[in-house]
Amino acid sequence: MLPPLSPRPDDAPRVALVGAGPGDPELLTLAALRALEAADVVLHDRLVPAAILALAPRARLVAVGKEGFGPAMPQAGINRLLVNHARSGAQVVRLKGGDPAIFGRLEDEAAALEAAGIAFRVIPGITAASAAAAALGRGLTQRGRNAGLRIVTGHDMRGFADQDWRGLAAPGAVAAIYMGKRAARFLQGRLLMHGAAPATPVTLVENASLPGQRILPATLADLPKAAADTTGPVLLLLGIAPRGAAALLPDTLSDLLEAHP
Amino acid sequence: MLPPLSPRPDDAPRVALVGAGPGDPELLTLAALRALEAADVVLHDRLVPAAILALAPRARLVAVGKEGFGPAMPQAGINRLLVNHARSGAQVVRLKGGDPAIFGRLEDEAAALEAAGIAFRVIPGITAASAAAAALGRGLTQRGRNAGLRIVTGHDMRGFADQDWRGLAAPGAVAAIYMGKRAARFLQGRLLMHGAAPATPVTLVENASLPGQRILPATLADLPKAAADTTGPVLLLLGIAPRGAAALLPDTLSDLLEAHP
Numbered sequence: 001m002l003p004p005l006s007p008r009p010d011d012a013p014r015v016a017l018v019g020a021g022p023g024d025p026e027l028l029t030l031a032a033l034r035a036l037e038a039a040d041v042v043l044h045d046r047l048v049p050a051a052i053l054a055l056a057p058r059a060r061l062v063a064v065g066k067e068g069f070g071p072a073m074p075q076a077g078i079n080r081l082l083v084n085h086a087r088s089g090a091q092v093v094r095l096k097g098g099d100p101a102i103f104g105r106l107e108d109e110a111a112a113l114e115a116a117g118i119a120f121r122v123i124p125g126i127t128a129a130s131a132a133a134a135a136l137g138r139g140l141t142q143r144g145r146n147a148g149l150r151i152v153t154g155h156d157m158r159g160f161a162d163q164d165w166r167g168l169a170a171p172g173a174v175a176a177i178y179m180g181k182r183a184a185r186f187l188q189g190r191l192l193m194h195g196a197a198p199a200t201p202v203t204l205v206e207n208a209s210l211p212g213q214r215i216l217p218a219t220l221a222d223l224p225k226a227a228a229d230t231t232g233p234v235l236l237l238l239g240i241a242p243r244g245a246a247a248l249l250p251d252t253l254s255d256l257l258e259a260h261p
Numbered sequence: 262m263l264p265p266l267s268p269r270p271d272d273a274p275r276v277a278l279v280g281a282g283p284g285d286p287e288l289l290t291l292a293a294l295r296a297l298e299a300a301d302v303v304l305h306d307r308l309v310p311a312a313i314l315a316l317a318p319r320a321r322l323v324a325v326g327k328e329g330f331g332p333a334m335p336q337a338g339i340n341r342l343l344v345n346h347a348r349s350g351a352q353v354v355r356l357k358g359g360d361p362a363i364f365g366r367l368e369d370e371a372a373a374l375e376a377a378g379i380a381f382r383v384i385p386g387i388t389a390a391s392a393a394a395a396a397l398g399r400g401l402t403q404r405g406r407n408a409g410l411r412i413v414t415g416h417d418m419r420g421f422a423d424q425d426w427r428g429l430a431a432p433g434a435v436a437a438i439y440m441g442k443r444a445a446r447f448l449q450g451r452l453l454m455h456g457a458a459p460a461t462p463v464t465l466v467e468n469a470s471l472p473g474q475r476i477l478p479a480t481l482a483d484l485p486k487a488a489a490d491t492t493g494p495v496l497l498l499l500g501i502a503p504r505g506a507a508a509l510l511p512d513t514l515s516d517l518l519e520a521h522p
Contacts, residue, residue, distance in 0.1 A: 029387065030294065031287035101394035101401045110398050122398055124391035126290065133362035134383035137371050140362045148413035148425065164409065167428050
C-alpha cells in the first residue's frame with residue numbers, strides 16, 4: 001500500500017511534467033506513480049519502457065519526442081499537443097526520461113504552457129547520472145577527490161568552449177556525459193588535446209537500471225572502442241572507475257599504464 | 262497499491278544505501294519505500310523528515326550523520342554501526358538525504374562495507390538540484406543557453422581551484438551549489454573577482470519540496486543578504502531565475518541593471 005499522504009488540492013494544476021527516471025519502474029517516485037494513475041493522457045518520450053507506461057491504466061498513451069538519434073516529433077508539435085489536451089480538461093502527464101530539468105527540454109514546454117495560460121507542476125525524476133553511479137556503487141563526489149561534478153551532453157559538443165574542455169581534462173575532474181556515445185571519438189580527442197591522461201578512467205553504463213544494464217570499464221584511450229560495443233542508451237562517467245576496477249579493467253589499461261607510467 | 266514488480270532474489274544484499282530525496286515523502290522512489298518497509302534497522306541522516314522515517318514501521322531508527330553544520334557522528338562511527346548491524350543479519354537501510362552519490366559520502370561507507378566483505382546495493386534518490394529546479398519550473402539545462410551544469414558544494418569552497426571560479430563566473434554558466442548558505446559572501450566575492458556580472462541571477466530554494474519551501478530570487482549583488490534571510494537548508498541556483506522573474510526580482514536588480522546596463 002502507498003502510505004497515506006496529504007491529498008492534492010482541487011486546484012492543483014492538471015498538467016504535470018514528470019520525470020520517469022532511468023527506466024526501472026522501481027525508480028519512479030511515488031508522486032510520478034500517482035500522476036500516472038490519475039492521468040487521462042500521457043505524452044511520453046519514446047524511450048520510456050512499457051512497464052512504466054502500464055502504470056497509467058486509464059490513460060491514452062501518445063509517443064512523442066526523440067528516440068535516441070532517430071526520428072522525432074518537432075518540439076512545436078509536442079507543445080501543441082500538450083496545450084490542446086490541457087485545454088480539453090484532461091489530466092495530462094508529459095512523461096520524460098530521467099529528470100525533466102536535465103536535458104529534458106523542460107523550458108520549451110513550460111514556456112508553451114505559460115503562453116497558453118495553463119498552470120503546470122513539475123515532478124522531478126532520478127537522472128541517469130544518479131542511476132549510473134548507483135549501479136557502480138560509487139559516489140559522483142568524494143571528499144578529497146572532487147568537490148564538484150559536471151553534467152554535460154555529448155549531443156552538441158562541437159559548441160563547447162575551450163575553457164570547459166580544460167576543466168573536463170583536469171586531473172580528478174568528474175563528469176557525467178549524457179548522449180556521449182556518438183561523440184566518443186570527438187570527446188576523446190578534445191580531452192587528450194587539453195591534457196587529460198590517456199589512462200583517465202571512463203566508465204560506460206548502458207541501459208542504466210534496466211534488465212540489460214551493462215557496465216563497461218574503459219579509459220580515454222579505448223573509449224571509442226568501448227562505445228562502439230554498445231547498442232542501448234549510454235551514460236559516460238568520466239573520472240570514475242567501477243569499484244575494484246583493477247580486476248575489471250581491460251588489458252589495454254595495463255598496457256597503457258606501462259606506456260604512460 | 263504498488264504495482265506488481267519482479268521480486269528481489271533471495272540473495273539480494275541485505276544492506277541498502279538509500280537516497281531519501283529532498284524531503285517530501287512523495288519524492289521517495291518505489292524502491293526506497295520498499296526498502297524502508299522491509300528494514301529492521303534504519304541509520305538515517307538527521308535531516309530526513311519524520312514523515313519519511315514513519316514509512317519504516319518495523320525498523321529501529323538510529324540518527325547518524327550531520328545536521329547542517331551541527332554536531333555529527335564521526336564517519337568511522339557510522340561505518341562501524343553499518344557493519345555491525347549488517348553482521349547481525351538485519352535488513353539495514355542507510356538513509357541519506359537526496360542522492361547518495363552526490364555529497365552523500367557514499368564512498369566512505371561503501372569502502373567500509375567492502376572491507377568487511379558485506380554486499381550492498383545503492384538506491385538512488387532525487388537530488389536537491391532536481392527538486393529545486395522542479396519548484397521553479399525551470400530547466401537546469403537549456404538548448405542555446407547552457408549544454409552543461411555544475412554541481413558543487415559551498416562547504417569547502419576555499420579549496421577550489423581558480424579555473425573552476427572562471428568557469429562558474431562565465432556568462433551563461435549554471436550551477437547548483439549545495440551547502441552554500443554560509444559561503445554566500447565568499448562565493449559572491451570569488452565570482453565577482455572572476456568577472457561575473459553583479460546582476461547574475463542566483464535563486465535560493467529553501468526547504469525544497471517541503472511545506473516550508475521558499476523561493477528567494479536574488480542576484481550575485483544581494484546574495485549574502487538573501488542567504489541571511491533563510492533558516493532551513495538552502496540550495497543556490499547560480500544562473501537561474503524563477504519563471505517570470507522580472508515581476509519577482511527585488512528592487513536591487515532593477516537598480517543594478519541601471520548601473521550595469
